[in-house]
Amino acid sequence: MEKHRHFIIHKPFGFISQFVNNKTRKKRLLGELHQFPEGTMAVGRLDAKSEGLLFLTTDGKLSDTICSSKVSKEYYVQLNGEITTEAVAELESGVEIGFEGKRYVTKPCSAKILLEAPEFSERSKKIRDDRHGKTSWVSITINEGKFRQVRKMTAAVGFPTLRLVRVRVGNVQLENMEIGAVEEVTEFKVF
DSSP: OOOOOEEEEEEOTTEESSSOOOSSSOOEEGGGTOOOOTTOEEESOOOTTOEEEEEEESOHHHHHHHHSTTSOEEEEEEEESOOOHHHHHHHHHOOEEEETTEEEEOOOOEEEEESSOOOOOOOSSOOOOGGGOOEEEEEEEESOOOTTHHHHHHHHTTOOEEEEEEEEETTEEOTTOOTTOEEEESOOOOO
């Protein structure tokens, strides 16, 4: 029986969560960061503008488990403007977003204002600074993963996302991984 291999990566801004680009646009691929074994797949995608913790595995069953609603995903999100407690309460109770051409109400989640900006390395593409208006940070933890869901949620309550970093999946934390770092892990426990 073939032994599956598992990796965690701190996905940088500008990379897509795949190994093949079928579009004509030039996108940076995960294979540029590390030589992964054949059959490796990204588990739960992060779009090109998003950063943070990404799992990679050769085990399809594990991929399905991590993508399920059983496993929570936490994001630190920098927002355009100073988010209000009312907007955080809206996020927590569920907001209406567009998904696959239809209106969708997100499931209840956990959201809280971060009083201090998290310490992340500077992003390769600069984010506007406070001269263009205040920004704020929130933590959002969801158990679902619709297409660009967190970005759509913050926009729905009037605070568009400027930077999005996934910091936790299940009980696995991003912690102090450098941007672009890849670690092979032998045990992959997300609960």
